[in-house]
Amino acid sequence: MEELQQEKKIDLKTKFFYGFGSISFGIKNNGFSYFVLFVYSSVLGLPAWMAGLALNLVLIVDAITDPLVGYYSDRTRSRWGRRHPFMYAAALPVAITYYFLWTPPESLSDWELFSYLLVCAIIIRVFITFYEVPSISLGPELTDNYVERTSLMSFRYFFGWFGGLTTYNLVWFWFGPSNVTEKFSDGRFNPEAWSEYGLVAAILIFIGIIVTSVGTHRHIPSLIEPPERKNMTFSKTIKEVKETLLANRSYMFLFFSGLLAALAGGIEAAFAIYFDSYFWGLNLDEMLTRGLCLYLAPIIAIFAAPIFTDRFGKKKTVMSIWSFQIIFAALPFALRYIDLTFGTSLFPENGSPYLLPVLCVHVVINVAAAIIVFATLASMLMDLVEDIQLKTGRREEGILFSARSFADKAVSGFGLTFAGIILSLISFPESSVIRNELNGIVPNEVLANLALWYVPICIIAFGAALSLVSGYTLTRDEHEENAANPDTKVWKD
Numbered sequence: 001m002e003e004l005q006q007e008k009k010i011d012l013k014t015k016f017f018y019g020f021g022s023i024s025f026g027i028k029n030n031g032f033s034y035f036v037l038f039v040y041s042s043v044l045g046l047p048a049w050m051a052g053l054a055l056n057l058v059l060i061v062d063a064i065t066d067p068l069v070g071y072y073s074d075r076t077r078s079r080w081g082r083r084h085p086f087m088y089a090a091a092l093p094v095a096i097t098y099y100f101l102w103t104p105p106e107s108l109s110d111w112e113l114f115s116y117l118l119v120c121a122i123i124i125r126v127f128i129t130f131y132e133v134p135s136i137s138l139g140p141e142l143t144d145n146y147v148e149r150t151s152l153m154s155f156r157y158f159f160g161w162f163g164g165l166t167t168y169n170l171v172w173f174w175f176g177p178s179n180v181t182e183k184f185s186d187g188r189f190n191p192e193a194w195s196e197y198g199l200v201a202a203i204l205i206f207i208g209i210i211v212t213s214v215g216t217h218r219h220i221p222s223l224i225e226p227p228e229r230k231n232m233t234f235s236k237t238i239k240e241v242k243e244t245l246l247a248n249r250s251y252m253f254l255f256f257s258g259l260l261a262a263l264a265g266g267i268e269a270a271f272a273i274y275f276d277s278y279f280w281g282l283n284l285d286e287m288l289t290r291g292l293c294l295y296l297a298p299i300i301a302i303f304a305a306p307i308f309t310d311r312f313g314k315k316k317t318v319m320s321i322w323s324f325q326i327i328f329a330a331l332p333f334a335l336r337y338i339d340l341t342f343g344t345s346l347f348p349e350n351g352s353p354y355l356l357p358v359l360c361v362h363v364v365i366n367v368a369a370a371i372i373v374f375a376t377l378a379s380m381l382m383d384l385v386e387d388i389q390l391k392t393g394r395r396e397e398g399i400l401f402s403a404r405s406f407a408d409k410a411v412s413g414f415g416l417t418f419a420g421i422i423l424s425l426i427s428f429p430e431s432s433v434i435r436n437e438l439n440g441i442v443p444n445e446v447l448a449n450l451a452l453w454y455v456p457i458c459i460i461a462f463g464a465a466l467s468l469v470s471g472y473t474l475t476r477d478e479h480e481e482n483a484a485n486p487d488t489k490v491w492k493d
Contacts, residue, residue: 390487
């Protein structure tokens with residue numbers, strides 16, 4: 001058994017190429033999570049509710065395309081294998097449309113701009129699915145080694161964070177400042193800045209997808225090929241998809257755990273700029289410093305995740321590190337809430353020379369722990385591929401990952417909406433009111449209420465997600481036994 005597992009280890013070059021394309025997904029996710037709503041509502045003048053509606057309508061399309069791409073990428077027979085035709089097909093449409101998303105025609109009416117945003121978002125989301133689902137499905141095919149799968153996912157998360165962080169920092173500290181004009185004292189409100197961002201991001205997205213596709217192309221001959229299947233009906237297709245998704249109890253626990261984690265993650269993303277700007281009172285230079293520090297987090301995680309996995313096992317790694325991370329992530333917000341409410345000094349106050357160093361250390365440890373957790377969870381999902389294959393006879397990584405992918409996107413979108421509801425409930429002032437009437441300072445009672453809602457919701461949601469992981473039962477020994485089974489090396493029909 002040990003000898004077989006060692007043979008399944010993969011070289012550093014393969015890990016690099018497999019992970020590199022996540023730069024593209026990281027840039028796209030970062031843009032949709034942090035920038036699209038801001039640009040279309042605050043820069044281009046589209047009412048926020050219309051921009052939010054367009055972005056949520058896209059989820060309907062995702063509900064159809066995600067499982068379809070997963071299903072057909074599992075069953076595609078070609079000289080380029082199951083996954084690569086989809087990956088190659090994604091590169092140009094995603095890149096070109098991503099550029100045009102940030103460069104809409106001038107003088108569009110609200111409904112024309114709404115339609116433009118909707119169409120661009122649909123095309124981007126459909127074709128990024130063409131890349132992401134088949135790409136991540138390659139992982140279980142490249143290796144069945146218990147530890148190597150965690151290492152693969154660590155590389156994937158490393159490059160995803162690298163791409164997102166780089167473009168995020170460029171937006172706030174290059175494209176914005178370089179587009180300050182007489183008309184726009186803050187370059188982030190200049191449409192030209194976002195056109196420049198769109199061009200650079202589009203080029204990086206194209207490069208990321210192509211590098212991964214070409215870099216992993218050499219592995220195609222060694223990958224599993226599905227049999228030629230005839231007389232497939234719609235009802236039989238639905239039956240097979242249901243059978244695959246319901247075949248394993250551990251998969252269902254990971255699925256619902258991912259739903260709750262995505263909900264909390266959507267709330268975190270929506271609140272990030274509010275906490276940075278008002279709760280901590282960070283200026284642009286301080287944001288840049290913390291943003292640069294964040295690069296340390298994926299570097300730590302890429303080395304730490306396989307070590308923890310190998311020494312403690314995947315489930316124990318997730319349960320222990322996630323428990324720590326949930327509490328550690330909430331700690332500064334909880335301490336600041338106490339300070340704001342009771343007039344104590346448990347946490348460095350805004351303007352203190354100690355605040356930024358403390359926040360930098362906190363965010364590096366917090367994000368590194370989160371990356372270790374989610375890379376390991378993805379690796380745990382990979383390990384279920386063989387277990388489910390032994391029950392169904394089919395090798396269907398695409399379906400398994402596409403279901404998770406859609407659920408994450410749908411609930412994350414709901415998290416953004418939920419965050420908007422919270423801001424309304426606590427009467428958080430609009431940005432124009434903060435600038436013109438409050439001199440850039442949000443009242444302490446509003447900030448305290450923000451923390452009062454944010455901390456318990458995130459702890460409860462992430463805590464519930466963590467508790468569901470306890471239902472995962474596949475052990476390392478069981479996985480290695482499954483991986484050694486000859487029935488997992490072929491697709492039976």
